[in-house]
Amino acid sequence: MIHATAKIGNDVTLGENVVVEENVVIGNHVSIGHHVVIKKDTIIGNYVQIGDLTVLGKTTSSNKKMTRKPGQILNPLIIEDHVTIGCNSVIYRHVTLENGVFVGDLSSIREMVIVGEDSIVGRNAIVETNIKIGRRVTIQTGCYITADMVIEDEVFIGPCCSSSNDKYMGMGNYKHQGPIICKGAKIGNNATLLPAVIIGENAIVGAGSVITKDVPANKTVVGNPGKIIK
Amino acid sequence: MIHATAKIGNDVTLGENVVVEENVVIGNHVSIGHHVVIKKDTIIGNYVQIGDLTVLGKTTSSNKKMTRKPGQILNPLIIEDHVTIGCNSVIYRHVTLENGVFVGDLSSIREMVIVGEDSIVGRNAIVETNIKIGRRVTIQTGCYITADMVIEDEVFIGPCCSSSNDKYMGMGNYKHQGPIICKGAKIGNNATLLPAVIIGENAIVGAGSVITKDVPANKTVVGNPGKIIK
């Protein structure tokens, strides 16, 4: 089903049963897989590839217990040129995927997120809301990127890393703050980052480490709790 | 495809290519996304929202190596009023989602599970079989809830927590028992819970901790292995 208000460019391949809702704009030289859902207002650039069974431009929802309500008016999802998105993924409204971004299968990116040029969001990685991800960042498979996080350029986050933003774990009405990962820092697989920790430029966090305090630039930290080893 | 035996209420929005199998009942004021599969016998209440590309009412399957066989006759999936379910999720038969429950995208809940009123099962959270989850519980993004677990009211489980129920890791034919998390307890992100541990009322488990023994009520435990700090 292609809505009458949708605008579709030249050399666009649409799979079977693709749903294109109102006001969607699709550029030129684009390939859309089977059973894809492109929700209203989504803007897709040129040379974009979308895998099968993916949802683009989802609107936020919530229940009674959630403190962060989707009251805000959300902008459209913007997918710039040369972006590749996998199968069975879910990308929300008010996200910008800059030129050359790669998003793997079974991943999800919530509203109010920018993913910078040529960055990678791995398979099954889950990105929460209100996050700025820099350029040439690698977020590997299965990572959990909590809300209110900052990830600067050229950061590498290994598989299955986890982060959190609420040190009172739902107890109070405090401001949430996720970790801040500075330029070029590298996080080993399955590391755990506590709320608001700052990982300095080019710092290294060992695999499986639990980071409870800030890590200075250029230092290497390992263990539970993480300690500087060099 | 809507099967002739399905009963659909008033003010129901069905997306494109929705499959509604035999004996499904859908209440009033319900919104079902595109390409959703509602398998036979599923019962959906009023004011329910289902995201795109989700499967409701899946039947269990297994292979030769699995000890837990799906021999049992499973009841229908019951989705009560004001429930919200995300996109690309898979909910099995013999599950009850009570009033106001929220289930995120890319999540899965197996058979013989009850999720209590207003509780949250986060995005990409995976819930195994034979579990009672209380009311106003938060199971955050990417959690793994093993089979045979008990989660009481108002528990908070941070992102990416993991649990297990088989201390012999597939070696023998022992009874499995998952962790028991008592009322109001809070588990930090990426914590690891071993089989059958009891986390007492209002206890706190630090992020990245590995819990090998019971945690008394109101105590805080951190580290690997977890030790009481207050």
Add this chain to the structure above:
Amino acid sequence: MIHATAKIGNDVTLGENVVVEENVVIGNHVSIGHHVVIKKDTIIGNYVQIGDLTVLGKTTSSNKKMTRKPGQILNPLIIEDHVTIGCNSVIYRHVTLENGVFVGDLSSIREMVIVGEDSIVGRNAIVETNIKIGRRVTIQTGCYITADMVIEDEVFIGPCCSSSNDKYMGMGNYKHQGPIICKGAKIGNNATLLPAVIIGENAIVGAGSVITKDVPANKTVVGNPGKIIK
């Protein structure tokens, strides 16, 4: 949509809106769920069950920042007899699932992987490329199996285990090597395995452990970093 060149056997049940691309071969007594996508050249044996909303035979893609390019010509996906695959999963080309394999919902297996007879790839488990998985292996829910890993027969990997293959975390052009898990070894839930570690035959890795060095056969290792306890 069934492509004219596809060959479909006897007693095959196809769900609604199934897409079968060119040169697909499907055996006898097969059940395919709704909205399934079977991409070109995929070969499916007899007595196979495929859940709803699953993609079979995906081709690899990449972006500028990725070092591993999909230059190679990939063979078809081969699914042997009595295989069961869940819903919302994504299996690539150049994968062989041997007789009796079980793949859970929301899981993914990349190219150049063999899964041996009767093995289990759990729900939401993610398997990277270039891996040989033995027979009667259990990879539990939410595991992350990194590229260039070896998993011998009868290995048990608990839920949410994580592995990595690049000790320079994207810094250099070194050969990657994932862990090698020898016959009968057992890995506890949420354990972290560093690149190239060898887990000996029948060794046991405790839940939540971080394995930075080889583990000798028949030994048990726990903690962060992992130490031999017996």
